[in-house]
Amino acid sequence: MEMRRLLVLFALLSVTAVVPVLFSRNKNGDPAEVVVVAPPFNASGVTVISWKPRIFLYKGFLSDDECDHLVKLGKEKMKRSMVADNESGKSVMSEVRTSSGMFLDKQQDTVVSTIEERIAAWTLLPEENAENIQILRYEHGQRYDPHFDYFHDKVNQLQGGHRYATVLMYLSTVEKGGETVFPNAEGWESQLKDDSFSDCAKKGLAVKAVKGDAVLFFNLQADGTPDPLSLHGSCSVIEGEKWSSPKWIHVRSYDDPSSMKQSEECSDLSENCAAWAASGECNNNAVYMIGTKDSPGQCQKSCNACSL
Ligand SMILES: *[C@@H]1O[C@H](CO)[C@@H](O)[C@H](O)[C@H]1NC(C)=O
Numbered sequence: 001m002e003m004r005r006l007l008v009l010f011a012l013l014s015v016t017a018v019v020p021v022l023f024s025r026n027k028n029g030d031p032a033e034v035v036v037v038a039p040p041f042n043a044s045g046v047t048v049i050s051w052k053p054r055i056f057l058y059k060g061f062l063s064d065d066e067c068d069h070l071v072k073l074g075k076e077k078m079k080r081s082m083v084a085d086n087e088s089g090k091s092v093m094s095e096v097r098t099s100s101g102m103f104l105d106k107q108q109d110t111v112v113s114t115i116e117e118r119i120a121a122w123t124l125l126p127e128e129n130a131e132n133i134q135i136l137r138y139e140h141g142q143r144y145d146p147h148f149d150y151f152h153d154k155v156n157q158l159q160g161g162h163r164y165a166t167v168l169m170y171l172s173t174v175e176k177g178g179e180t181v182f183p184n185a186e187g188w189e190s191q192l193k194d195d196s197f198s199d200c201a202k203k204g205l206a207v208k209a210v211k212g213d214a215v216l217f218f219n220l221q222a223d224g225t226p227d228p229l230s231l232h233g234s235c236s237v238i239e240g241e242k243w244s245s246p247k248w249i250h251v252r253s254y255d256d257p258s259s260m261k262q263s264e265e266c267s268d269l270s271e272n273c274a275a276w277a278a279s280g281e282c283n284n285n286a287v288y289m290i291g292t293k294d295s296p297g298q299c300q301k302s303c304n305a306c307s308l
């Protein structure tokens, strides 16, 4: 009976094509959940927040239902990891786990797939370059100090290379605090901020956590070198609870293991490579910069020596 009512609702909505809906059925075969999804990617929803670094804001990227659905999936996984902790006797870790993130599966269900497709349409970057969607919960007082999403070490770059872009989706509206802040963004001082912003947010270009909104920012510059202006953090939650969901997108395939070899053989291992290459170091200092096939140098990419 319940199911029939849902199907009628679905049929009506599909015919009118006003509100796209999806059914999401979990693995236990519980009754289908009706999720009203946001419209497909529409560039008119996007505004530029900054060009240095490149930051874009998409109001209403996710529907309320999609946000609630992701939070629900996050909670389910969190519960599981806490139970596992308890069973192994390490229950002291549960509080730490609560505040850290958990990853969904790629295409875990139809709602997740739709969101992943929408992210690819917005960023123009392939889904296979992206890591799995992560769900984070910040409770009162929790924050992430400013950090870079690109890596400084070589090991972390093996799978897909650097994190090129980050899409950060807000799954809840935080009453006070919890802003995403970019302390190095050019001209952040001129952003008008009233008292609704936290003190932390006043130390950089800030984006408020509003349910359904998403920010896209690029951690690398257009030439592929790390962009130090992309430094960002999450301000302390002062009032309310923050649920957010980052999606990191790499320069190469994250899913295809064969892309690992390529990154090992040809990449810049220093942020300074482009500058060194421009000043002639590829010729003057070839052993260090380019090296050999067996012993690669620091800056094969910037020296255009990828085909060694
Ligand atoms: C995109 O959004 C704008 C403004 O809301 C709207 O006028 C336009 O019809 C939308 N385009 C599509 C293809 O839905």
Ligand SMILES: *[C@@H]1O[C@H](CO)[C@@H](O)[C@H](O)[C@H]1NC(C)=O
Pocket (backbone or CB within 6 Å): 083, 086, 087
């Ligand atoms: C967790 O452990 C406590 C005792 O260490 C136990 O009483 C409780 O039932 C356990 N909870 C679960 C969910 O297993």
